[in-house]
Amino acid sequence: MRISPLGTTALLFEAPGPAALASQERIWALATEAETWPEIREAVPGMNSLMLSFVHPPRQLAPMEARLRDAWGNGQPLQQQGRVIDLPVVYGGESGPHLADVVAHTRLSVDEVVELHAAPVYPVYALGSHPGYCYLGGMDPRLTTPRRRVPVMRIPGGAVSIGGSQTGVSASDGPSGWNTIGSTSMCFFDPARSPPALLQPGDAIRFHVERVIR
Amino acid sequence: MIPGSMIPGSMIPGSMIPDRMIEVLEAATANTVQDIGRTGFAPIGVGRSGAMDPVALQVANMLLGNATGAAAIEIQVFPFAVRFTTDTAFAITGADSEPRLDGVPLPPWWAAPARAGQVLRLSPPRDGARSYLAVAGGIDVPAVLGSRSTHLRSAFGGFHGRALEHGDMLPIGPAAQPAMTLGAAAPERPVGPVLTVQALPAAEHDAFPQSAREAFWSAEWRITAQSNRHGYRLSGPELGGGDGFNIRSTPILPGVVQVPPGGAPIVQMSDANSAGGYPKIATVIGADLPLLGQARLGSRVRFAKTNYEAALAAEQAVRAYLARVQRTIGLFRRNGAPG
Numbered sequence: 001m002r003i004s005p006l007g008t009t010a011l012l013f014e015a016p017g018p019a020a021l022a023s024q025e026r027i028w029a030l031a032t033e034a035e036t037w038p039e040i041r042e043a044v045p046g047m048n049s050l051m052l053s054f055v056h057p058p059r060q061l062a063p064m065e066a067r068l069r070d071a072w073g074n075g076q077p078l079q080q081q082g083r084v085i086d087l088p089v090v091y092g093g094e095s096g097p098h099l100a101d102v103v104a105h106t107r108l109s110v111d112e113v114v115e116l117h118a119a120p121v122y123p124v125y126a127l128g129s130h131p132g133y134c135y136l137g138g139m140d141p142r143l144t145t146p147r148r149r150v151p152v153m154r155i156p157g158g159a160v161s162i163g164g165s166q167t168g169v170s171a172s173d174g175p176s177g178w179n180t181i182g183s184t185s186m187c188f189f190d191p192a193r194s195p196p197a198l199l200q201p202g203d204a205i206r207f208h209v210e211r212v213i214r
Numbered sequence: 215m216i217p218g219s220m221i222p223g224s225m226i227p228g229s230m231i232p233d234r235m236i237e238v239l240e241a242a243t244a245n246t247v248q249d250i251g252r253t254g255f256a257p258i259g260v261g262r263s264g265a266m267d268p269v270a271l272q273v274a275n276m277l278l279g280n281a282t283g284a285a286a287i288e289i290q291v292f293p294f295a296v297r298f299t300t301d302t303a304f305a306i307t308g309a310d311s312e313p314r315l316d317g318v319p320l321p322p323w324w325a326a327p328a329r330a331g332q333v334l335r336l337s338p339p340r341d342g343a344r345s346y347l348a349v350a351g352g353i354d355v356p357a358v359l360g361s362r363s364t365h366l367r368s369a370f371g372g373f374h375g376r377a378l379e380h381g382d383m384l385p386i387g388p389a390a391q392p393a394m395t396l397g398a399a400a401p402e403r404p405v406g407p408v409l410t411v412q413a414l415p416a417a418e419h420d421a422f423p424q425s426a427r428e429a430f431w432s433a434e435w436r437i438t439a440q441s442n443r444h445g446y447r448l449s450g451p452e453l454g455g456g457d458g459f460n461i462r463s464t465p466i467l468p469g470v471v472q473v474p475p476g477g478a479p480i481v482q483m484s485d486a487n488s489a490g491g492y493p494k495i496a497t498v499i500g501a502d503l504p505l506l507g508q509a510r511l512g513s514r515v516r517f518a519k520t521n522y523e524a525a526l527a528a529e530q531a532v533r534a535y536l537a538r539v540q541r542t543i544g545l546f547r548r549n550g551a552p553g
Contacts, residue, residue, distance in 0.1 A: 002417060004417040005414055005522060006466070006469070006494075007413075007414055007469050007470075007497035007499050007500055007525065008500055008525045009467050009500060010465075010467060014417065014462075014464065019462050041254070042253060042254060042256050042257070044256040044257050044489075045257065045465075046462070046464040046465045046489050047464065047491075049462060049465070050465075051256070051464065051465035051466075057526055057529070061522060126463075126489070127257060128256070128259050128487070128488045128489030129463065129487045129488060129489045129490070130259055130261070130367055130368065130487055130488070131260045131365070131367075132258065132259055132368075135463055135489070146475065147474065147475065147491060147492065148474070148475075149474060149475045149476040150474060150478070151474060151480075153440065163491055164461070164462070164491060165462075166462070166491070171368075172367050172368050172369075174367045175444065177491070177492060189258075189259070189368060191368070191370040191371075196255075196258060196359070197258040197259065200258075
């Protein structure tokens with residue numbers, strides 16, 4: 001476990017061990033509890049992590065850190081039964097410019113990468129990065145590919161990508177350090193909608209192979 | 215011509231009175247409506263946005279009697295010009311862009327009345343990067359998710375979710391205070407060829423090799439042309455060791471300095487993503503983030519390691535400055551400004 005300050009604005013809590021659904025369920029529970037603390041403005045879950053931003057920065061961080069450790073130690077998993085959405089994906093080609101990099105790094109074939117990527121039902125662990133973007137758990141570890149050495153200035157909304165041991169779908173155009181392997185089309189976020197985000201933690205995504213461009 | 219008929223969709227039904235507006239006459243790209251920022255929506259991936267120099271934004275609003283976090287225009291590409299379609303008051307703070315109202319120069323960090331039809335022009339500043347143009351009543355675009363700040367990436371907030379363009383008509387809210395000519399003392403900020411900002415070590419700091427840590431804290435970094443409201447990409451010594459991480463994506467905030475495996479750090483700025491997965495070596499403290507918001511492309515910056523207590527004290531100093539400005543403005547408004 002690691003607790004570290006983000007300047008004087010927030011504390012970042014990182015749970016021990018690998019990202020896994022059981023651990024993430026404890027993160028959700030910790031977020032639900034911490035957002036009731038009066039000193040806390042936002043409780044923001046990440047992958048196996050939680051950021052707590054302050055209403056006012058406390059004089060000292062130690063009491064808040066102790067409280068977080070206690071709450072983590074005593075916390076019970078919060079199970080969320082969400083819905084599953086299906087997303088057809090075109091892998092490779094112009095919409096998957098880094099598929100070759102994933103193939104090269106993993107030493108798998110294009111078909112194996114696609115097959116492994118489209119196999120699981122991916123639970124949404126957290127939303128973050130940009131509006132509506134979902135961090136997903138459950139990627140086959142054989143697909144793990146490091147983030148790019150230099151982030152790309154712009155990848156399009158709908159881009160399906162791999163960053164480290166994670167995968168996800170961009171909800172809008174923007175910079176990214178992940179490897180884009182395909183694309184899909186879905187409106188993940190609309191501020192005029194209530195709620196604005198299509199998915200929430202506990203929901204899940206299933207990818208379908210629409211086409212593979214070699 | 216019927217007054218207001220050239221203002222599409224903004225008439226009060228059945229009324230002949232045009233809304234209070236300012237018209238954008240001259241605008242390159244990348245100037246946007248920003249307020250103090252958007253909080254509370256990070257759990258659905260929405261970052262903070264908001265003014266890159268929130269101190270300048272707040273003083274501009276104070277000069278007009280607005281709510282201190284009200285929406286204004288952040289100008290980072292010059293020249294820029296607007297025409298007032300109504301009698302109102304405006305304030306200009308931040309980088310000194312030599313404002314001229316119908317050709318008459320105005321001092322920096324200054325508020326003044328404007329008459330309908332008058333034109334305000336801003337020129338490229340010699341120092342600093344961003345000027346703030348506030349109007350009495352604030353820029354009255356709809357608040358989206360609790361803020362009027364422009365979220366360019368997802369195209370919401372601000373003026374139709376985009377940068378301002380020639381011909382845009384921006385609505386103005388009702389003024390809380392009568393128009394007045396008055397100025398504020400600009401905050402005392404360091405000058406010199408290299409900006410020093412204070413930062414706290416962040417989560418992965420200690421996991422970097424010592425050589426990378428030393429290089430980070432001692433180098434003079436250049437703010438590259440690939441820098442914007444999203445983040446500042448820095449050039450300098452390559453910080454080795456950043457590729458030894460495969461960390462999970464965690465929430466982040468403006469000020470966080472991430473080091474991608476290429477070794478060139480990126481400082482997250484106002485439009486930063488709400489989460490990121492590159493190792494975090496440091497976080498620029500809130501008190502110094504506005505200084506970085508005024509740093510120009512190509513300029514140099516150095517990071518000075520500080521501690522939590524010192525960071526709190528620095529923020530207290532910023533709050534004290536703002537309180538002093540607010541108090542002085544209150545005295546002027548009650549007693550009448552000299553001159």
